[in-house]
Amino acid sequence: MIRLEAVTFAYEPAHPVLERLDFHLAEGERVVLNGANGAGKTTVLHLMVGLVRPGSGRIVAFGRERRSEADFVEVRAQAGLLFQDADDQLFCPTVAEDVAFGPLNQGKSRAEARAIVHETLAALGLEELEQRVTHKLSGGQRRLVSLAAVLAMRPRALLLDEPTNALDEATRERLLAILDSLPLAMVVVSHDGEVRERLATRQVRLVNGRLE
Amino acid sequence: MSVIPAARARGSALDAARAGEGRALVARLDPRSRVLLAVAFTGAVVLAESLSALSIALGVAIGLALLARLPWRLTLRRLLALEGFMLVVLALLPFTVPGRILAEPLGFGLSAEGLRQAAQIALRANAVAVALAALLGSLEVVALGRALARLGAPSRLVHLFLFTVRYIGVLEQEYGRLRLAMRARAFRPGPGLHCWTSLGHLFGMLLVRSLERAERIDAAMRCRGFTGRFHLLDDHGPERPGALDLGVGAASTAALLLVVGLGL
Numbered sequence: 097m098i099r100l101e102a103v104t105f106a107y108e109p110a111h112p113v114l115e116r117l118d119f120h121l122a123e124g125e126r127v128v129l130n131g132a133n134g135a136g137k138t139t140v141l142h143l144m145v146g147l148v149r150p151g152s153g154r155i156v157a158f159g160r161e162r163r164s165e166a167d168f169v170e171v172r173a174q175a176g177l178l179f180q181d182a183d184d185q186l187f188c189p190t191v192a193e194d195v196a197f198g199p200l201n202q203g204k205s206r207a208e209a210r211a212i213v214h215e216t217l218a219a220l221g222l223e224e225l226e227q228r229v230t231h232k233l234s235g236g237q238r239r240l241v242s243l244a245a246v247l248a249m250r251p252r253a254l255l256l257d258e259p260t261n262a263l264d265e266a267t268r269e270r271l272l273a274i275l276d277s278l279p280l281a282m283v284v285v286s287h288d289g290e291v292r293e294r295l296a297t298r299q300v301r302l303v304n305g306r307l308e
Numbered sequence: 309m310s311v312i313p314a315a316r317a318r319g320s321a322l323d324a325a326r327a328g329e330g331r332a333l334v335a336r337l338d339p340r341s342r343v344l345l346a347v348a349f350t351g352a353v354v355l356a357e358s359l360s361a362l363s364i365a366l367g368v369a370i371g372l373a374l375l376a377r378l379p380w381r382l383t384l385r386r387l388l389a390l391e392g393f394m395l396v397v398l399a400l401l402p403f404t405v406p407g408r409i410l411a412e413p414l415g416f417g418l419s420a421e422g423l424r425q426a427a428q429i430a431l432r433a434n435a436v437a438v439a440l441a442a443l444l445g446s447l448e449v450v451a452l453g454r455a456l457a458r459l460g461a462p463s464r465l466v467h468l469f470l471f472t473v474r475y476i477g478v479l480e481q482e483y484g485r486l487r488l489a490m491r492a493r494a495f496r497p498g499p500g501l502h503c504w505t506s507l508g509h510l511f512g513m514l515l516v517r518s519l520e521r522a523e524r525i526d527a528a529m530r531c532r533g534f535t536g537r538f539h540l541l542d543d544h545g546p547e548r549p550g551a552l553d554l555g556v557g558a559a560s561t562a563a564l565l566l567v568v569g570l571g572l
């Protein structure tokens with residue numbers, strides 16, 4: 097579905113982050129990606145949806161090579177990215193509005209968007225949060241609502257950046273059960289052993305800008 | 309520095325006011341009516357010149373506050389903050405505005421015009437502050453944003469407003485964290501260069517973090533298909549004004565016409 101070919105990337109020329117990195121996410125696969133802090137895991141996810149652009153190499157996603165911002169608009173609708181910090185992800189005042197943001201951008205009508213909001217929140221067991229104000233949610237609730245916001249766009253793949261970070265035992269369990277039940281391809285950045293056991297169909301490690 | 313604790317105080321005041329929002333007349337008004345009423349009232353007060361008109365305006369504002377069942381203790385505390393701010397200006401005006409001298413304490417001339425202007429400003433500011441507290445203070449900010457949007461305010465402004473509301477708290481937390489980090493390492497404000505450079509770092513850091521957060525939010529928005537057009541998911545509440553709204557609208561229009569007609 098998503099393929100990185102010989103991708104090189106650096107925020108600053110003196111410190112390359114990725115060097116000729118190859119990666120392929122196939123249909124139905126759940127890849128757990130780990131590596132030391134600062135190894136470039138978040139960067140890999142951001143490259144896949146075009147939030148940063150490679151210095152060299154190709155990004156092929158959903159059957160086409162992607163280069164421009166316009167190319168990536170389409171990719172982002174199909175590959176949902178869950179950010180490392182949920183506060184960045186929930187920018188609308190209320191939960192309902194936040195979850196509806198993606199569908200409305202995809203051209204759904206308000207009624208359709210509202211139906212999607214109900215459905216998605218119900219699927220995650222978050223109905224009672226619908227009218228809540230986002231900045232008054234707890235950390236775990238924010239993470240789950242962020243996931244709902246991503247799922248509301250009906251993506252074909254999920255890119256999750258440390259999804260279980262700072263969650264308590266019960267919420268983590270719930271999140272893992274939800275993720276396990278989703279029939280989507282995933283790339284999960286995580287240091288969490290349980291995530292690896294429960295979800296991974298394949299594991300890769302990022303070292304010195306390459307995967308092993 | 310006092311800006312941020314003040315923001316928190318305001319947040320809790322709003323919360324408290326919201327809790328008191330039961331069957332109060334003002335609370336039953338459509339948010340749009342409240343916005344329009346607030347704008348009309350403020351406009352009238354700003355234009356009114358005579359002291360008697362301004363006194364009536366203050367009376368009306370207090371009446372509104374009673375109708376809104378504002379928690380008076382909190383409202384007074386907020387007003388006090390405003391009063392403290394104005395006191396300096398008001399105390400100086402009678403001595404600095406030229407005009408007919410009424411008295412000359414300690415050799416400084418106290419002018420009638422200055423006194424009049426000071427009274428005008430005090431009445432105006434308080435009337436507007438009380439009326440806004442009554443009409444908008446008890447309104448959930450999100451509802452206020454929607455009301456503005458449905459009244460046709462530019463969508464960029466409305467979203468700017470909503471984003472500000474959303475992220476003031478986050479910035480405040482960030483500020484709190486940075487302050488805590490400083491205190492955890494035994495920083496105490498005091499005289500001397502060290503204090504000022506540290507505070508400089510604190511605010512510089514706050515600025516950098518805000519910018520970075522703005523970039524991340526932009527990224528998050530683009531990830532969800534944002535291409536520059538905002539859509540609002542909202543049509544809760546009646547689309548058309550209710551009888552109450554029409555009644556209040558008619559009454560206040562009549563009152564305004566009366567004021568203008570009598571040339572107050």
Ligand SMILES: Nc1ncnc2c1ncn2[C@@H]1O[C@H](COP(=O)(O)OP(=O)(O)OP(=O)(O)O)[C@@H](O)[C@H]1O
Pocket residue numbers: 107108113131132133134135136137138139140
């Ligand atoms: N905006 C930026 N500007 C400059 N350098 C950056 C920026 N973002 C990240 N870096 C650098 O790029 C490298 C990779 O960062 P990245 O965030 O991808 O790491 P990560 O593997 O996700 O780390 P972590 O496990 O801590 O989340 C790091 O060395 C970091 O210092």
Ligand SMILES: [Mg+2]
Pocket residue numbers: 137138139180257
């Ligand atoms: Mg990271």
